[in-house]
Amino acid sequence: MLLALLALAAWRAWVWWEAREPADHAPAADVRIEALNDRISALRGDLRAQAQRIQQADATNRVLRDELLGMGQRAALIEDSIARWSDPDRHGAQALRLDEAELLLAMGQQRLLIAGDLDGARRAYTLAGGVLSGVDDPAFLSLRQVLVQERAALDELGDDPRVRALARLQAFTSELDRPTDAVPVASAPADASWWRRAFSTVFDIQPRHRSLAVRPADRGDAMAGLQLELTLARAAAERRDVEAWRTALTRADAWLQRLWAPSPELQGRRDALAALAALPLSPELATLGSTLEQLRQLRSVRQEP
Known part of the structure; x- marks a missing residue:
């Protein structure tokens, strides 16, 4: 019995000890867990800080890359500018001559196309020929030949077509400056019958559908209308309006x-009016501007790297 009581007491003591040990270790476990949570929070803060630093570094790298690209572009522009400034064909005496020749050719072309000034165009082309004669570059030898051909075509044009048209219109108008009080009577043809030839000076038969002005007032209005149309035609010729x-x-x-x-x-x-309507008002030159175009092409080719 004594042994049984001792065994029971030992078992109860062991159960009590086992029940007490977790209660003693619980505060220590909570402390360790809280420490672990604090450490995890600190690590998370460090991670966030590192992520921000990485983002800032990426932004800085992008800015630096853009600045580097901009510096490369500026360096390329500076090299190009230096190459152009160091080009003797562009900034030397020859380049100045080419610029002057291009300006003169453009002026001559515009004077001929816009104002129809043949004399001004010829003077401009003559000056351009004198300027190009001072260019000793063999590459521009063909350019002088083209300029000679274009000048020859300009010389063959003669007078301004507008001047010729206005002169012929003035001659036609001057023929109309005579009294128109009486209606002109058409004479009978030579092969007409005898009675038509005999009475052609007494009677003049006109078709009913013809609106011929007979009365002096009507003829005056018709002549005024004709003069007005001729004046409008003269104004159209002055501004080179063919239509x-x-x-x-x-x-x-x-x-x-x-x-x-x-x-x-x-x-x-009527035939004279039809011939006037068919006259050109602007000079027509197929080779106009060929010298200027070839000069620009040659200069663009020489400026290419």
Whole structure:
């Protein structure tokens, strides 16, 4: 019995000890867990700080890379500028001559196309030829030959087409400056019948559909309309408006048919108006600008790296 009581007491003591040991170690475990949590929090803070530093480093690297690229581009531009400044063909006496020749050729072309000034264009091309004669570069030898051909074509143009058209229009207008009180009567042709030839000076039969002005007031209005259309045609020729020029002359032809009866004189005047409408108002030159274009091509080729 004593041994049984001792065994029971020992077992109870062991159970009590086992139940007490976790309670004693619980505070120490909580302390270790809290320490681990603090350490993890610190590590997380360090990680966030490292991530921010890495982002800042990336941003700095991008800025540095952009600046490096910009410096490379600026260096390339500086090298290009230095190459251009050191090019004797661009900044020497020859380059100045080429610039002057290009300017003169452009001026001559524009004076001919815009103002129709043949004399001004010829003077500009003559000056450009004198400037190019001082260029001793063999590459521009063909350019002088093209300029000679273009100048020869300019000399073959003669007078300004606008001046010729205005002169012919003035001559046509001066023929109309005569009294128009009486209606011109068409004479009978030579092969007409005897009664038509006999009475052609007494009677003049006109078609009913013809709107021929007979009364002096009507003829005066028709002549005023004709003069107005001729004035409009003259203004169109001054500004080189081919469409307005031909339209005005077409309306003038209608006024002619209202003023004169069918006759050789009327037909001659209508033919003169048709010939005037067919005249050009601007000089036509197929080779115009060929020298300027070739000069620009040669200079662009020589400036290429």
